[in-house]
Amino acid sequence: MAELRPDLAVIAAQVPRGSRVLDIGCGDGALMAALRSKECDVRGIEIDPDCVERCVARGLSVVQGDADRDLAFYPDAGFDIAVLSQTLQTAARPDRMLRELLRVGTRAYVSFPNFAYWRMRWVLMREGRMPVTRHLPVTWYETQNIHHMTVRDFEALAKDLGVVPERKWFFTDDREIGAAGANWRAEYALFELSR
Amino acid sequence: MSPAPRSVILPAPLPLDGGGALTDTRIAFETYGDLSPAKDNAILVCHALTGDQHIASEHPVTGKPGWWARMVGPGKPIDTDRFHVICANVIGSCMGSTGPASEAPDGTPYAMRFPVITIRDMVRGLVGLLDTMGFERLHAVVGGSMGGMQALSFAANFPERTARVLAIATAARHSAQNIAFHEVGRQAIMADPNWREGGYYDGDPPGAGLAVARMAAHITYLSEDGLTEKFGRRLQDRDAKTFGFDADFQIESYLRYQGSGFVQRFDANSYLYITRAMDYFDLAEEHGGRLADAFAASRARFCIVSFDSDWLYPTSESRHVVHALNAAGAPVSFVELSAPFGHDSFLLDVPALDRVVQGFIDG
Numbered sequence: 001m002a003e004l005r006p007d008l009a010v011i012a013a014q015v016p017r018g019s020r021v022l023d024i025g026c027g028d029g030a031l032m033a034a035l036r037s038k039e040c041d042v043r044g045i046e047i048d049p050d051c052v053e054r055c056v057a058r059g060l061s062v063v064q065g066d067a068d069r070d071l072a073f074y075p076d077a078g079f080d081i082a083v084l085s086q087t088l089q090t091a092a093r094p095d096r097m098l099r100e101l102l103r104v105g106t107r108a109y110v111s112f113p114n115f116a117y118w119r120m121r122w123v124l125m126r127e128g129r130m131p132v133t134r135h136l137p138v139t140w141y142e143t144q145n146i147h148h149m150t151v152r153d154f155e156a157l158a159k160d161l162g163v164v165p166e167r168k169w170f171f172t173d174d175r176e177i178g179a180a181g182a183n184w185r186a187e188y189a190l191f192e193l194s195r
Numbered sequence: 196m197s198p199a200p201r202s203v204i205l206p207a208p209l210p211l212d213g214g215g216a217l218t219d220t221r222i223a224f225e226t227y228g229d230l231s232p233a234k235d236n237a238i239l240v241c242h243a244l245t246g247d248q249h250i251a252s253e254h255p256v257t258g259k260p261g262w263w264a265r266m267v268g269p270g271k272p273i274d275t276d277r278f279h280v281i282c283a284n285v286i287g288s289c290m291g292s293t294g295p296a297s298e299a300p301d302g303t304p305y306a307m308r309f310p311v312i313t314i315r316d317m318v319r320g321l322v323g324l325l326d327t328m329g330f331e332r333l334h335a336v337v338g339g340s341m342g343g344m345q346a347l348s349f350a351a352n353f354p355e356r357t358a359r360v361l362a363i364a365t366a367a368r369h370s371a372q373n374i375a376f377h378e379v380g381r382q383a384i385m386a387d388p389n390w391r392e393g394g395y396y397d398g399d400p401p402g403a404g405l406a407v408a409r410m411a412a413h414i415t416y417l418s419e420d421g422l423t424e425k426f427g428r429r430l431q432d433r434d435a436k437t438f439g440f441d442a443d444f445q446i447e448s449y450l451r452y453q454g455s456g457f458v459q460r461f462d463a464n465s466y467l468y469i470t471r472a473m474d475y476f477d478l479a480e481e482h483g484g485r486l487a488d489a490f491a492a493s494r495a496r497f498c499i500v501s502f503d504s505d506w507l508y509p510t511s512e513s514r515h516v517v518h519a520l521n522a523a524g525a526p527v528s529f530v531e532l533s534a535p536f537g538h539d540s541f542l543l544d545v546p547a548l549d550r551v552v553q554g555f556i557d558g
Contacts, residue, residue: 043526052530056498057550059558063517063529073518 004030006171007085007111007190014109014192015040019080022104024067025087029055036060043079045070068092071100079105086135086188088112089145098161102195107166111190116150116183117172135187151183158193167192201225202291205323209286212313212475218300222324223291224248224283227267228275237330238273238556239321239357240282241338241345244412244469245461247290250282251275256460262542265549272553278334283324285317285345287469289462292320296396296462306464307393314341314476318348322356335359335556339541340508341469344476347516350497351478351489360493361555363500363548364541366512367486367519368477373507376415377470380408384463393464405463406454413453418504418537422446479519486519497527498555500548502540504533528555 004012012034015021019040023032026044028051035042044062046052055062063070067084068091082105084097089112091097101108113135114120123131130140138145149157151170158165170177170186177185202223208216225248230237240250240263247254251261251268267273267280284292287309295309325333336357338346343365350360366373387404389395414422426446430436433443442448479486490497497520501513510531520527532547534540541548 041526049531049533052528053532053547053551056528056530057554059554061496061526061528063521063527064531065514065517065529070518070521073521075522075524078521078524 004034005085006174006176007169007188008034010169010176010190011083011085011109011111012038015081020078021081021083022074022079023083023085024071024101025084025090026055026060026062027051029058029060029062031083031085032060032062033058067097071097071104074104076103077106080107081105082108084108085111085190086113089147089149091147094147094149095157095161098157098163098193102163102193106195108193109190110154110193111188112149112154113145113188114151114170114183114186115148116152117187118184119187121184133187151186151189154189154191158191163193163195165191166194203324203327205320205327207323209316209319209323211310211316213311213316215310217286217293217310219293220286220320220323221291221293221297222283222286222320224281224324225250225252226282227251227280228269228278230279234330235332235334236277237279237281237333238335238337239325239333239349240267240273240280241321241336241342241349242282242285243338243340243342244473245409245457245466246342247288248282248284249290250280254460257456265544266552272549273337273556274553278556281324281328281330283321285469286320287312287317287465287472289465294462295393295464295468304396306396309464309468311475312468312472314344314348314472315352315481317472318345318352321345321349322353325356331356333357333359335361337361337363337552337556338365339363340365340538341473343508344473344478347478347489348476350493350495351482354490354493354495357495359498359555360495361498361500361552362516363552364502364505364508364538366508367479367489367516368512369474370512373415374474376411376507377474379411381467381470383407383411384467387463390463393467395463400458401463402455402458405458405461405466406451408463408466409457409461410450410454413450415507416537416539418506418535420504421535421537424535486515487522490520490523490525493523493525495525496555496558497525498551499527499529500541500551501529501531502534502536502538502545503531504535505538505540507538 008031021042023044052064082101169190170182172187205220284290299305343362384404387401390401431448482489501510517529534545
């Protein structure tokens with residue numbers, strides 16, 4: 001099995017054995033496959049039909065759909081854990097998406113690219129153009145990422161929603177880094193939230 | 196594969212949604228692949244409107260390969276080297292199961308005395324067969340189109356009896372548009388002077404009406420793009436229009452061929468009864484009006500598949516089922532596959548469907 005992306009590896013390690021998990025924007029199902037080996041009841045939502053087909057062909061329970069619209073059809077507290085990895089920045093309304101996460105799950109893991117990462121700031125400052133990086137590889141006019149945010153923005157949003165982040169992890173160059181200066185130093189971040 | 200045709204007579208009367216019961220109900224079926232010693236590898240495949248039990252064996256009338264031979268067989272997505280596949284002819288049909296052409300207790304064909312049946316009645320018949328064969332629990336129940344309706348009905352009404360449910364190109368209710376197309380077909384049959392209120396079994400069948408019904412239905416099974424690509428406005432065996440009513444266009448000739456071929460193998464009264472059963476299908480209505488409640492008792496895993504070119508059972512109908520399954524907390528997969536063939540995509544060469552079916556059945 002291919003190695004999990006670091007944020008997914010952290011989530012896979014954190015999720016208790018046998019949990020009911022909803023992976024929103026599950027992609028090719030890498031996290032789902034890892035959680036299934038921990039005897040989790042894991043379901044996914046994915047918008048890309050090719051990814052969905054690959055997941056279903058792997059025997060994973062994945063529904064093709066748009067999380068902005070389809071999460072509403074999931075019952076309250078139907079899952080122990082809701083996962084939103086590298087997807088919040090594509091949501092029509094990230095604030096509503098977070099509320100939905102903590103409605104369908106009692107706990108949530110959210111990872112997102114940090115737009116305040118110093119390389120981003122550098123490109124913006126020096127070139128005066130929207131950065132294109134390894135983690136945000138698509139130009140501004142064709143990207144699905146419509147709501148760029150920073151670590152601080154996310155913390156402020158969580159506070160506005162009355163949600164206290166339980167734990168945080170930060171990553172740069174596919175390695176975990178410490179929390180000091182994370183808003184500058186982290187390429188992307190992972191937060192654990194509970195209701 | 197050409198197994199001997201088989202059938203059973205159900206030991207108990209079959210209760211019907213419309214009231215009463217069908218006695219001495221015969222269910223004709225075929226099986227493929229060996230049954231495991233633990234009897235835990237059985238897959239029931241449900242056929243569509245004009246299908247039959249010859250899923251992977253030569254059709255006895257037309258001599259053509261089984262209707263899903265590309266899907267079911269050794270090494271195929273539904274692998275008969277691993278699974279024991281059961282396919283039965285539904286009640287109301289005309290390939291060996293009890294239907295309007297069968298003899299009633301008085302020794303003459305039922306014709307229109309045959310009771311109006313529902314999808315759930317068909318499923319009761321299939322479950323009667325499973326009881327007779329001694330199958331407590333299936334590995335999977337699988338179906339496309341009307342077969343998908345049966346698969347969903349099976350999950351709702353016999354939730355303990357299958358571990359997996361695969362419903363392809365189908366819906367949990369028949370739309371007004373679908374009922375409308377069926378009514379056109381039925382009226383064509385009943386307007387044929389040979390129909391004689393259904394009592395044609397001692398003479399010529401209403402072939403012209405049945406052919407028209409099949410032609411109208413066949414259009415709904417295809418997509419506009421598929422038709423345009425295959426036929427366009429091309430003429431059939433001629434260089435110029437005849438300014439008459441011959442089949443000038445290739446599409447006309449194709450539909451006439453489809454219609455005439457169908458008359459050889461299908462009973463007109465069965466067409467009336469089975470289309471009626473589909474029209475009455477509304478799984479939510481059977482369960483207090485809320486579709487999620489239909490699946491509340493199920494512990495099965497579900498897989499729902501739609502095709503982007505299918506306008507007869509569009510993706511929105513599949514999504515409706517998926518949302519209900521989510522609301523019921525059922526483990527469900529759903530994918531809309533891209534295919535050019537319209538509703539018929541589930542029967543045709545769509546490699547992505549093969550991968551999804553195999554992955555779901557094996558998983």
